[in-house]
Each structure stands twice: as structure tokens, then as C-alpha cells.
Amino acid sequence: xxxxxxxxxRPVELRSWEPRSFRGSLEYTATLDADLAFEFGxxxxxxxxxxxxxxxxxxxxxxxxxxxxxxAGERSVQDLALxxxxxxxxxxxxxxxxxxxxxLASWERENLFAPYSWRREVRTGADGRFELxxxxxxxxxxxxxxSGWRPERSPLLEPAEGGAIEGLEIRLTRGSRVAGRVVWPGxxxxxxxxPGARVVLVEEVERTQF
Numbered sequence: 001x002x003x004x005x006x007x008x009x010r011p012v013e014l015r016s017w018e019p020r021s022f023r024g025s026l027e028y029t030a031t032l033d034a035d036l037a038f039e040f041g042x043x044x045x046x047x048x049x050x051x052x053x054x055x056x057x058x059x060x061x062x063x064x065x066x067x068x069x070x071x072a073g074e075r076s077v078q079d080l081a082l083x084x085x086x087x088x089x090x091x092x093x094x095x096x097x098x099x100x101x102x103x104l105a106s107w108e109r110e111n112l113f114a115p116y117s118w119r120r121e122v123r124t125g126a127d128g129r130f131e132l133x134x135x136x137x138x139x140x141x142x143x144x145x146x147s148g149w150r151p152e153r154s155p156l157l158e159p160a161e162g163g164a165i166e167g168l169e170i171r172l173t174r175g176s177r178v179a180g181r182v183v184w185p186g187x188x189x190x191x192x193x194x195p196g197a198r199v200v201l202v203e204e205v206e207r208t209q210f
Contacts, residue, residue: 005034010057012038012080017050017067032057045070053078058134061085062118085134086159090168092128092144099128100172103146107132137161144170 014028030038032055045051054064063080070076092103106121124130132142139158145151149172159165182197 007057008034012055014040015052055080059085061136084162086137087133087164089131089166092124092170101126105130106143150175
């Protein structure tokens with residue numbers, strides 16, 4: 001069992017959201033004390049502005065409160081419910097089953113309470129292994145990516161609250177490659193290399209007519 005005092009000092013985030021606001025989004029940070037209490041001061045709400053509150057206290061899952069509004073001078077009390085987070089560990093490998101070091105293993109979930117998503121990510125070690133903690137229980141997928149390789153997703157996983165899934169393997173394959181040479185056109189120095197040129201690859205998707 002985790003002593004609540006061990007969560008002291010963990011950050012609690014408060015963010016405003018009002019697309020029509022001239023000042024954009026505001027962000028405030030507080031920390032949990034030994035009693036898991038927190039307080040934000042100096043918040044300046046605008047009319048129609050919605051605030052979102054969340055806390056990342058691993059190994060618990062991300063906790064969030066539904067959007068709420070504030071009036072100037074109002075004191076609002078909001079509670080965050082901590083849920084035991086799930087843990088998923090495994091290995092990212094190549095086509096031959098060899099470990100891929102430095103690959104990015106990640107989890108992302110749409111936040112039902114706010115206009116942004118939650119995300120956790122970690123780089124694989126020299127042995128290609130990774131561990132993601134503090135995930136929400138229930139159906140989820142992990143993603144793995146590495147420069148020069150095609151990104152892949154895991155099968156659908158369903159870890160229980162506080163549970164663990166181990167031995168997951170995500171296999172990456174080499175993506176297609178495009179190589180070439182950029183040279184100066186027209187007059188001299190025509191045909192000479194153009195160092196520092198920026199090359200952009202854009203995928204063209206054929207539209208279907210209905």
C-alpha cells in the first residue's frame with residue numbers, strides 16, 4: 001500500500017479554456033501537501049471561461065475533474081478521485097525479433113473532461129524494453145515508433161485497475177525510403193550540390209468521387 005504522504009509535492013494543474021479569449025489559455029500549478037490537499041490562488045477568471053483540473057500522481061492513473069466555471073472572488077472546492085493505475089511492460093523489436101533501443105512507446109487517451117488528451121511515453125532501453133505506469137484501466141492500445149521505422153500499435157489490451165500486463169511485444173518494420181540529391185538549377189552553378197536545402201515529402205491521397 002502506498003502511503004499518502006509519499007504523494008506530497010506532486011503537481012496539480014489548473015488550465016483555463018475559452019477559444020474566444022483574447023488572452024489564450026492560462027495555466028496554474030499547485031502541489032499536494034501531506035494530506036493530499038491543494039490550493040490555487042490568484043486565479044483571474046473571465047466570463048464564460050471554463051477551467052480544467054487534473055493531477056498526475058503515479059503510480060495512480062491520471063485524475064481529472066469535469067470542467068467548471070469560476071466567478072471573480074469565488075472560492076471553489078474541487079475533489080480529484082485517485083484510481084490505482086495499470087502497468088504495461090514489454091519490448092519493441094524489429095522484423096527479426098532483435099530489440100530496438102531508443103524506440104518511443106506511448107499511450108494516449110482522449111480526455112472526456114477537457115479539450116485535450118492524456119499521454120504517457122517512455123523510450124526503450126538498450127534491450128528494447130519499456131514499462132508504462134499509471135495507465136487508466138480498461139481497453140487501451142500502446143503505440144511504438146522510431147525514426148526510419150513504420151509506427152505500429154499493440155493489440156487491444158484490457159488491464160484491470162491496479163493490474164499489470166507483461167511481456168507485450170510490438171514489432172516494427174522498416175518503412176519505405178526516398179533518397180536523392182538537391183542541385184542548383186539553371187545557370188552556374190547549375191548541377192552543383194545545394195547544401196542546407198530543405199526537402200519535404202508530402203503524401204498525396206487520391207480522392208474518391210461519389
